[in-house]
Amino acid sequence: MEKLPGIHIGVRNGSFANSSSEWESMNLHRRQHLLENTSEGHKQSEADFRTIINAIPVIAWRTLPDGSGEFWNRRWHDYTGMSLEAALGWGWRTAIHPEDLNKLEKRWRADLASGQAGSVEGRLRRFDGEYRWFLFRYEPLCDEAGTIVGWYGTNTDIDDLKRAEQKLRESEEEFHKMTDCIPQAMTVLSPEGAVIHANRVALEQTGLTLDEVKAQTFFLAAFHPEDIETLRAKRAAGLASGEPFELDLREIRKKSGEYQWRLVQYKPLRDELGRVIRWYVTGTDIQKQKAEEERLRNENVALREEIDHSSMFEEIVGSSEPMRQILRQVAKVAPSDSTVLILGETGTGKELIARALHRGSSRSTKPFVRVNCAAIPPSLMPSELFGHEKGAFTGALQRRVGRFESADGGTIFLDEVGDLPAETQVALLRVLQEREFERVGSNHPIPVNVRLIAATNRDLGAAVASGAFREDLFYRLNVFPIVLPSLRDRAEDIQLLLDYFVGRYATKAGKNIKRINKDTLALFKAYEWPGNIRELQNVVERAVILSEGDTFSVDKSWLRRKPTETKSSGVGLPALAQREIEMIKAALVESQGRIGGSSGAAAKLKIPRQTLESKIKSLGIDKYRYKVRSIK
Numbered sequence: 001m002e003k004l005p006g007i008h009i010g011v012r013n014g015s016f017a018n019s020s021s022e023w024e025s026m027n028l029h030r031r032q033h034l035l036e037n038t039s040e041g042h043k044q045s046e047a048d049f050r051t052i053i054n055a056i057p058v059i060a061w062r063t064l065p066d067g068s069g070e071f072w073n074r075r076w077h078d079y080t081g082m083s084l085e086a087a088l089g090w091g092w093r094t095a096i097h098p099e100d101l102n103k104l105e106k107r108w109r110a111d112l113a114s115g116q117a118g119s120v121e122g123r124l125r126r127f128d129g130e131y132r133w134f135l136f137r138y139e140p141l142c143d144e145a146g147t148i149v150g151w152y153g154t155n156t157d158i159d160d161l162k163r164a165e166q167k168l169r170e171s172e173e174e175f176h177k178m179t180d181c182i183p184q185a186m187t188v189l190s191p192e193g194a195v196i197h198a199n200r201v202a203l204e205q206t207g208l209t210l211d212e213v214k215a216q217t218f219f220l221a222a223f224h225p226e227d228i229e230t231l232r233a234k235r236a237a238g239l240a241s242g243e244p245f246e247l248d249l250r251e252i253r254k255k256s257g258e259y260q261w262r263l264v265q266y267k268p269l270r271d272e273l274g275r276v277i278r279w280y281v282t283g284t285d286i287q288k289q290k291a292e293e294e295r296l297r298n299e300n301v302a303l304r305e306e307i308d309h310s311s312m313f314e315e316i317v318g319s320s321e322p323m324r325q326i327l328r329q330v331a332k333v334a335p336s337d338s339t340v341l342i343l344g345e346t347g348t349g350k351e352l353i354a355r356a357l358h359r360g361s362s363r364s365t366k367p368f369v370r371v372n373c374a375a376i377p378p379s380l381m382p383s384e385l386f387g388h389e390k391g392a393f394t395g396a397l398q399r400r401v402g403r404f405e406s407a408d409g410g411t412i413f414l415d416e417v418g419d420l421p422a423e424t425q426v427a428l429l430r431v432l433q434e435r436e437f438e439r440v441g442s443n444h445p446i447p448v449n450v451r452l453i454a455a456t457n458r459d460l461g462a463a464v465a466s467g468a469f470r471e472d473l474f475y476r477l478n479v480f481p482i483v484l485p486s487l488r489d490r491a492e493d494i495q496l497l498l499d500y501f502v503g504r505y506a507t508k509a510g511k512n513i514k515r516i517n518k519d520t521l522a523l524f525k526a527y528e529w530p531g532n533i534r535e536l537q538n539v540v541e542r543a544v545i546l547s548e549g550d551t552f553s554v555d556k557s558w559l560r561r562k563p564t565e566t567k568s569s570g571v572g573l574p575a576l577a578q579r580e581i582e583m584i585k586a587a588l589v590e591s592q593g594r595i596g597g598s599s600g601a602a603a604k605l606k607i608p609r610q611t612l613e614s615k616i617k618s619l620g621i622d623k624y625r626y627k628v629r630s631i632k
Helices: 005-055 074-080 091-095 098-114 159-180 200-206 210-214 218-222 225-241 287-309 321-333 350-359 378-386 422-434 460-466 471-477 487-509 518-526 532-546 575-590 601-605 609-618 624-630
Strands: 059-063 069-072 118-125 131-142 148-157 185-189 195-198 245-252 259-270 276-285 340-343 368-372 411-415 451-456 480-483
Touching: 059 074, 069 091, 074 118, 091 118, 098 118, 098 131, 131 159, 159 185, 159 195, 159 200, 185 200, 195 210, 200 210, 225 245, 225 259, 259 287, 321 350, 321 480, 321 487, 340 350, 350 368, 350 411, 350 451, 378 422, 422 471, 460 471, 487 518, 487 532, 575 601, 575 609, 575 624, 601 609
Parallel strands: 340 451, 340 480, 368 411, 411 451
Antiparallel strands: 059 069, 059 148, 118 131, 131 148, 185 195, 185 276, 245 259, 259 276
């Protein structure tokens, strides 16, 4: 096939130029097509974005980096009734309440400058002209380099919440107005204890402003310096408990500048879930009550001093060696705060020693409170010792302060402590260990600072062994034991005691007794006084009353010896039995009341323990009289 040269040359010579022009034309077409496709893609993305934004069930919007509006979703247009053209740029401001616009725009521009997300409240106008409260939230949108390329935000309707807050605010304002009409100081606190309101009476009484009270400076300005730390601690503990509580404190009065006592009561207000939402605090003037208590306290002190000067507790009578030893022990332990356990038979003067310990201590100017544990029913013992709250049990018509609380700062003397019921032993142990207790019907611990002195005529060691007395409590009480001798073990003091009581009761009866009958003195010295000093005191008082002359004497029949205790062999027991009794008693004294063991009375007498126990029982010997010496 023959080729056409012209065509061949034309194609050959002009092929480059023609193909280049066509290529450029084709590339331009492709670029335009690509741009059109890209533009279409952006338009599609924008359309998709707007479709998504319009579907969001809240008002949403977008602005340029400078904060001027660019786009609002359909909900915004439907709510405000504004067109996009009217809202573009800064036109959206016309939809904001005039009173809120300045605050909202100022906050908006500040966050634009800082580039930080934020929120602000304001009222937005609805299409019908009504304004409702909204929360405006917004966040910046950044590119990969971190440059802000726009802002996105939402508006949340909070009008119902604002109205509820306003209603609550109005209710509280109305409540505050009501409290101002109450003739009693009253304060409203948050659940954490921050002051929300103080009524007119509270502010007038303290001379403080509401701002000063809210700033908590009232602690230093209104209350006595000595009460502040205790007030802070008890107040914090009470608020943390969520239960009603009360405090006694001294508050300064604006007019007089003097501190006066007030009873401050805290009552919680709870919501339907039981959470504390408010504390209502009332203050009651108890200055007159405190003054009356102080007057009675002073009268009691004076009366106690008068009783002391006219009773056997004014001084310890006795010069025998056993009593000298006791006085040396008292002198050593009195200045300390150590717990003392006084042991001895009934009537040996245990309370006398307890009072001497109190007088010799640094607490001598504080109360000395005596409790006879044997005279109080077990069911009433906790209330008697620790007090109770109003309504704690049937018949508890008002709060009662217990003996421990009354003795705070001083000394409490638990006489016959061996008679404490088991549950009270546990509570007493806690007081000794923790220095705090709880009133019956309350779970709020009350700190107490007392010195405890206990006494008993029982063998606590045996009670511990039998399980009737707690071992841990025994060791807590037995820090410093003092064992009082019986009167028969200090017979040389009988004449001194006789002279003392005769003089005391003769003066009281208005009689002039100058001497003591010799036979009576001999009778007193020979008698073994099972009731000890108390029995001697009662016999002397009776004899003084019946005495008609100036000589003191008693009827011999008053001091009859028990057959098992007599030293004469002619009153029913043969001489051998009497000798046996004396030997057993001597062994018991030497062994300090112990029966068994290598150092016990049975070993000393070289007889089996069972045999000795049987003899002691058959001969009527009171072995417990000697066992008190074993507790040291």
